[in-house]
Amino acid sequence: MTPTVPIAIIGTGMAGLSAAEALHAAGQPVQLFDKSRGSGGRIASKRSDVGSLDLGAQYFTARDRRFAAAVQQWQLRGWVEEWTPTLYQFANGVLSPSADEQVRWVGKPRMSAITRAMLGALPVRFSCRITEVFRGERHWHLLDAEGASHGPFSHVIIATPAPQASTLLAAAPKLAGTVAGVSMEPTWAVALAFSEHLQSPIEGCFVQGDSLDWMARNRSKPGRDAAQDTWVLHATSSWSRQHLDLPREQVIEHLHGAFAELIGCAVPAPLFAMAHRWLYARPSSAHQWGALADADLGLYVCGDWCLSGRVEGAWLSGQEAARKLLEHNR
Numbered sequence: 001m002t003p004t005v006p007i008a009i010i011g012t013g014m015a016g017l018s019a020a021e022a023l024h025a026a027g028q029p030v031q032l033f034d035k036s037r038g039s040g041g042r043i044a045s046k047r048s049d050v051g052s053l054d055l056g057a058q059y060f061t062a063r064d065r066r067f068a069a070a071v072q073q074w075q076l077r078g079w080v081e082e083w084t085p086t087l088y089q090f091a092n093g094v095l096s097p098s099a100d101e102q103v104r105w106v107g108k109p110r111m112s113a114i115t116r117a118m119l120g121a122l123p124v125r126f127s128c129r130i131t132e133v134f135r136g137e138r139h140w141h142l143l144d145a146e147g148a149s150h151g152p153f154s155h156v157i158i159a160t161p162a163p164q165a166s167t168l169l170a171a172a173p174k175l176a177g178t179v180a181g182v183s184m185e186p187t188w189a190v191a192l193a194f195s196e197h198l199q200s201p202i203e204g205c206f207v208q209g210d211s212l213d214w215m216a217r218n219r220s221k222p223g224r225d226a227a228q229d230t231w232v233l234h235a236t237s238s239w240s241r242q243h244l245d246l247p248r249e250q251v252i253e254h255l256h257g258a259f260a261e262l263i264g265c266a267v268p269a270p271l272f273a274m275a276h277r278w279l280y281a282r283p284s285s286a287h288q289w290g291a292l293a294d295a296d297l298g299l300y301v302c303g304d305w306c307l308s309g310r311v312e313g314a315w316l317s318g319q320e321a322a323r324k325l326l327e328h329n330r
């Protein structure tokens with residue numbers, strides 16, 4: 001490996017940052033890219049007039065020993081805290097308490113605080129959508145949507161949802177074929193804020209319904225702005241797929257209605273409402289790939305969809321991409 005030529009990492013979600021951290025710790029220079037204005041990907045917190053709202057990942061669990069050790073470090077640094085919501089479930093038309101023993105973690109004071117802290121001072125270019133990944137005589141180069149080229153790079157790690165990764169894999173047709181076979185499901189997310197606190201004990205609720213899948217009281221998480229009663233609602237994959245192009249106001253109206261019917265208390269008109277569409281929210285099925293690679297070429301692909309489709313899976317997949325890269329180039 002030529003230590004002065006950096007490794008390009010496309011995507012600053014949990015998978016890309018996990019790979020970046022591992023490579024940086026091994027003394028390898030990295031250069032990150034993201035099409036968004038900030039890091040985090042689906043670990044997203046939207047700043048709004050009613051405080052910061054976690055619109056993507058709501059919390060995460062740590063079942064793998066290695067991930068649990070990383071989370072322990074994050075906790076010591078104050079990046080994450082345990083969230084202990086009063087949990088409910090809605091199943092077969094019945095709303096009931098559903099407490100359990102599962103430890104659930106959230107970023108503090110917002111979910112995206114974790115990825116922001118992981119990025120630290122690593123070199124990154126935001127608002128830079130990579131459209132092409134190509135190999136020159138010795139090194140890799142990237143082309144962005146503005147037509148600018150970036151490089152040279154010794155290796156490239158693509159850490160995006162599968163449908164976005166497959167379009168960047170023209171240099172490795174076999175890998176591209178595998179990745180193109182992964183489908184991902186959408187999720188509509190809606191945030192609502194009420195000026196008065198709703199008369200409900202619910203802080204998180206797993207819903208088995210036609211349209212709603214999950215609802216959470218944002219202010220029940222540690223470090224959140226508690227002035228308003230803010231809620232985040234997620235629609236099911238199938239409702240989201242069927243209503244992919246519904247105007248945002250209608251998505252808000254529908255999910256607000258479903259929420260009001262379910263929660264069992266008076267629900268006034270929200271003083272704030274917004275909707276966000278996640279096109280590639282979760283893989284349709286889980287895989288056990290860890291990370292994918294054409295190691296001879298120097299191309300690696302990682303993301304939650306290579307494993308469990310959760311924050312933990314994304315972190316593990318990034319670690320695995322870095323491990324494969326370092327091992328192949330020892």
Ligand SMILES: Cc1cc2nc3c(=O)[nH]c(=O)nc-3n(C[C@H](O)[C@H](O)[C@H](O)COP(=O)(O)OP(=O)(O)OC[C@H]3O[C@@H](n4cnc5c(N)ncnc54)[C@H](O)[C@@H]3O)c2cc1C
Nearest residue numbers: 011013014015035041042057058130281303304310311314
């Ligand atoms: C609504 C919702 C709720 C969820 N709830 C939970 C939960 O409660 N618990 C849990 O564990 N998981 C949850 N998840 C899943 C979790 O968010 C993901 O598993 C994890 O964040 C994925 O990380 P990633 O790095 O693989 O991908 P991403 O976070 O999607 O990161 C990919 C990054 O690549 C960038 N990118 C894409 N294409 C390009 C390009 N061409 N050029 C440059 N940059 C590009 C994107 O902007 C993005 O920042 C949820 C997801 C959603 C959407």
Ligand SMILES: NC(=O)c1ccc[n+]([C@@H]2O[C@H](COP(=O)([O-])OP(=O)(O)OC[C@H]3O[C@@H](n4cnc5c(N)ncnc54)[C@H](O)[C@@H]3O)[C@@H](O)[C@H]2O)c1
Nearest residue numbers: 060061087088089098099100102187206234281282309310
């Ligand atoms: N909306 C999306 O796009 C998206 C994408 C990825 C993950 N997620 C969600 O992220 C969560 C992460 O999963 P995890 O395994 O880390 O967390 P987890 O163990 O809390 O939940 C896993 C699943 O188990 C069930 N469950 C857990 N505790 C329950 C309880 N007390 N009462 C009733 N049902 C309960 C729910 O169906 C839940 O979806 C899941 O809820 C998943 O649906 C959502």
